[in-house]
Amino acid sequence: MGNMSLEFLDVRLIFVLSMFWVxxxxxxxxxxxxxxxxxxxxxxxxxxxxxxxxxxxxxxxxxxxxxxxxxxxxxxxxxxxxxxxxxxxxxxxxxxxxxxxxxxxxxxxxxxxxxxxxxxxxxxxxxxxxxxxxxxxxxxxxxxxxxxxxxxxxxHNKCPTDSNxxxxxxxxxxxxxxxxxxxxxxxxxxxxxxxxxxECHNFKGSRLKISAPETSPNTDGIHIERSSSVYFSLSHIATGDDCISVGQGNSQITITSITCGPGHGISVGSLGKYPDERDVSGLVVKDCTMTGTTNGIRIKTWANSPGNSAATNMTFENIVMNNVTNPIIIDQLYCPFTSCTSKAPSRVKLSDIYFKNIRGTSLSEVAVALECSKGIPCQNITLKMFTWTCHLGRNKQLQVAAMSKLNSVAPKSHLHVSLRQSSQANPTELAWIDLFLNSIPSFKKRAETDAVDDAPARAEKFAQRYSEILEDLKKDPESHGGPPDCILLCRLREQVLRELGFKDIFKKVKDEENAKAISLFENVVDLSDAIEDEGKRLENLVRGIFAGNIFDLGSAQLAEVFSKDGMSFLASCQNLVPRPWVIDDLDAFKLKWSKKSWKKAVIFVDNSGADIILGILPFARELLRRGTQVVLAANDLPSINDITYPELIEIISKLKDNEGKLKGVDTTNLFIANSGNDLPVIDLSRVSQEIAYLASDADLVITEGMGRGIETNLYAQFKCDSLKIGMVKHPEVAQFLGGRLYDCVFKYNEVLLS
The missing domain is CATH 2.160.20.10 (Single-stranded right-handed beta-helix, Pectin lyase-like)
Incomplete structure (x- = not known):
């Protein structure tokens, strides 16, 4: 079956390559x-x-x-x-x-x-x-x-021209x-x-409407200073200055799903004006739209800064800019007044800054302007997946595509197209490679017991070949179809397994776990149906999804636990980490659930066994009871212990009663579809024609599991409501999110109607 873009949903996909990330x-x-x-x-x-x-x-x-x-x-x-x-x-x-x-x-x-x-x-x-x-x-x-x-x-505001x-x-x-x-x-x-x-900590702001005339001075929408663990989302900001400004001393700031304009865009700084300023680190700006703003993303530091400080580990990702004058600026010679007393270089060090999947229209010819300090040059500035149309006049347009990796940026640089200048993998790429290296022993062990001839020897060859590929990518990230991201590393692993004759090394354990889960299905559904309060029943179903999602043999830690002790679905339900989870939009989803029944939901499912049978199917059954059409999209080919399309059809047939019902619920509106995918992660820009057609009128899209919901689509945006749900089963992902191992992600994005 051929692949096509999920364009009906206007999916704007970001691969989480840098999962950083009084x-x-x-x-x-x-x-x-x-x-x-x-x-x-x-x-x-x-x-x-x-x-x-x-x-x-x-x-x-x-x-x-x-x-x-x-x-x-x-x-x-x-x-x-x-x-x-x-x-x-x-x-x-x-x-x-x-x-x-x-x-x-x-x-x-x-x-x-x-x-x-x-x-x-x-x-x-x-x-x-x-x-x-x-x-x-x-x-x-x-x-x-x-x-x-x-x-x-x-x-009475004299600040734009008077520093005192x-x-x-x-x-x-x-x-x-x-x-x-x-x-x-x-x-x-x-x-x-x-x-x-x-000096605020653990601060969350959402669904805010902020406005002031475009000509109003210093009316920044949100200013953050000396704070940590701050999260702003789902807000409209239109002002005379920065929509959001991030000052000195901040750490772990997340800004997501902000509509900005008019205004001056989203700024870091100005930094370095005063002595003893604290560093800025861990800023994430994602899934934002800027329209008619003076700037898009701007990082500004004062020239002649009186002390040393740093701004590091900042990511700007999946941002749309419509008719923005200066889309991306790094300005380390910032001086907003008529004259500055000194032209000494800024002493604010900028490093490890990532711009990814930023696109739109620029009103100036220079879409990206980097003006770094002559004293402390910028280091490790990455620009990737840029697409720009620059409007320069009635009959003049300039198409700009940028994909660059700058290890050390010169003091002044106006970029249109650049290429990777470092021949070695960057820290983020190395982290991904190491994660996959750590998974090799558990895959080798599973392959040794496969039904193919001479399985142990073939398993040894798999471990050797895949290790060599990963080591190659460390030395040369462009080898083997790189740069290395989660999808490429998964694909290379599956490719090596299939070349050695392994078709489904998890087949036996999947069949065993499917049989166990089928025997528990009616009991799990009865327990859910007995909960009269709608909100509590929904939360119970969600907890069931998390409990089922722990059955994931793609995680080296879980594979080890499973091989020794097995896993209990009911025990997992009781032992989830307490709320609030690391990303916890469940209350917002409950509110929407109480007010609306979606017309059609498309669910990209994950693992076999308890995950699909005791987690997703009871949730899907509840959607069916509410009148929602449900499309379950499963893998075309085997990958780890993920459920495949043929296996899901067989499971549904076993769970239906003689009237074709799923524990008393009509299944006329239940559809099983082939996603066209063969990996434990998914690129939503390449799905099967079947799922693209079925999703064309969907008003809810759910990506479930760590691979589909977190590692590759956590920041994906849709034209309809969306839900990303999964358990964090890799320490590296937990560290990026600021959570714990086996923490839960429940990220709900509601379409904001203009």
Whole structure:
């Protein structure tokens, strides 16, 4: 069966080659008359600002009511909610501060429209309109709006031309916060930054709408400084400055699924302006779209920086830029003012920076401009999979394709097309190669017991040949069809096995595990059906997918465990790592599940045995009960212990009853399809014609398993809703994700309708 692109879904695929990869309440005032709405509901204390005297009339200053509600809430115990009902509130500036010693979590439910006072005399230097500090476990949500009323303040902003300017207030400032969530909020017309994080840790922001006029000065959407483990996703940002700016001292920052424009794009820096700045590392920007922005991705460091610092291990991946003036810039001579006192080189070292799968249209002829420090040149800057159309006039276009690997970048470089300049594998490629080297003994052991003639000798040849290929790739990454990525290394392994006559070295163990799982199917389904609460039943099904996915003999560690002790599906369900998982969008998926039944779901399945039979099939059966058509896409040819298309057909036939039902559920809308794949990973740009046709009207795509859902498609984007689900079974992948071995990934991306 021929291969074709999954173009009906507009799949924009990224291969994960680089799987890296501030006690007490501030503010004083007399508590207004009125009593708090202070009651217990499911062990939660609830405080309504209206009960503390808020008017919500758009004229009265409601600041005292807000502070009184906060003070009483902070002195409460257990789980606490503060509610701000619909209405218009004039407030600020306010400082909501902790620690709230006996509060386990505090949710601020903002449904109203909050407006900042326009009297600049009330604001301190460098402060915020609303500042949250020294808290743990804050959730800020509710769908409300924060209006900074910046139009009257912008004329007083001298910062674009004066380095000693007075900073205007940031709308929402978070200082020394831990385990914070902000979700489903709108920020408009900030006086300065919309949102700023300083010394924050474990911070998640999603479904934010941020806007200010394109001409508004310094209205950065989100600014992050001296923070770690920060995750922003699924947000629209349109401002007069950077959509997101990443300052000094940050580590493990992830920015994903952001729509940016107008504005200045996404920036790192400016760095190196002050002495003793901390390093930046572990930044990931992925799956973003920029439209009509001045810049796309910009890394900027000050010339004549007073101290040494570094920015390293940063990845920018799968980014679409539409009519962007300067798509990619590294500027180590940054000086935004009319003149700078010195032209000494920047002392900020830039290294290990990866730009991958970046495409779109540039309004300038130079799509990539690298201007590195003359004192400390950039090192290990990788550009890969670039496609550009540069609009230079009515009848002039320039097609740009870039694929480059720069080990040391000269001080000034404008790139269109470059080639790999280093002959050896880079650290990421070496990590992949070592992972596959470590898997050879378990594959050799399995091959030795295969039914082919002289299996032990052939298994020895497999280990020798495949080891030689991997060592070749270390020395020359372009050999054997390189550069080496997960897909190539899988394909080379399967190629060597097949050349030596091994067709399916896991056939025996697959058959045994399929038989065991079939005998348990009805019991697993009965346990699920007995759960009346829809959300709890869904979570149980998801946990079943994770428990089944542990049956993966492509992992050297799991193969060893399996060969010694076997695996128990029910025990695995009970022993999953606790939530929150390393990527945990289950709550968002539950919400969507409660509101919508998808029309058609395409599921790219993974392993045989408990994975497909006790994990995926009960989940698919639940989708069928909800009226969703389900397409199960399985491998064309054997690979490790992955289920194949013929094997899946046989399993379904054994599980159906005499009426053709799957434990009482009609299977008319269940389809089994050949994915056209023969590897434990999958390139979604090359699937069978059959699956491409069946997926043409799908509104949910699921990639399951570590190979399909994590290692090759974690950042894949679709035109429909998508779910990537799998267990982390390689230490290297766990380290990249910042999780634990056998942690869980549940990444749900909902289509954002414009």
């Amino acid at each position: 006690g007490g309440v501030f503010g004083k005032g007399v508590k207004p008359e009125g009593r708090s709405l202070h009651h217990r509901a499911k062990n939660s204390a609830v405080f309504d600002v209206m009960s503390f005297g808020a008017r919500a009339d758009g004229r009265t200053d409601d600041s005292n009511a807000f502070m009184a509600a906060w003070k009483e809430a902070c002195q409460s115990t257990g789980r606490v909610h503060i509610t701000i009902p619909k209405g218009t509130y004039i407030i600020g500036p306010l400082k909501f501060s902790g620690p709230c010693l006996n509060v386990s979590s505090l949710t601020l439910q903002v449904k109203g429209y909050l407006k900042a006072t326009t009297d600049l005399r009330k604001y301190g230097f460098g402060g915020g309109w609303l500042e949250f500090a020294w808290m743990e476990g804050l959730t800020l949500t509710g769908g409300g709006t924060f209006d900074g009323q910046g139009a009257r303040a912008w004329p 300017c007075k900073l205007l207030p940031t709308s929402l400032k978070f200082v020394a916060m831990n385990k914070t969530v902000i979700r489903g909020l709108t920020s408009v017309n900030s006086k300065f930054f919309h949102i700023a994080l300083v």
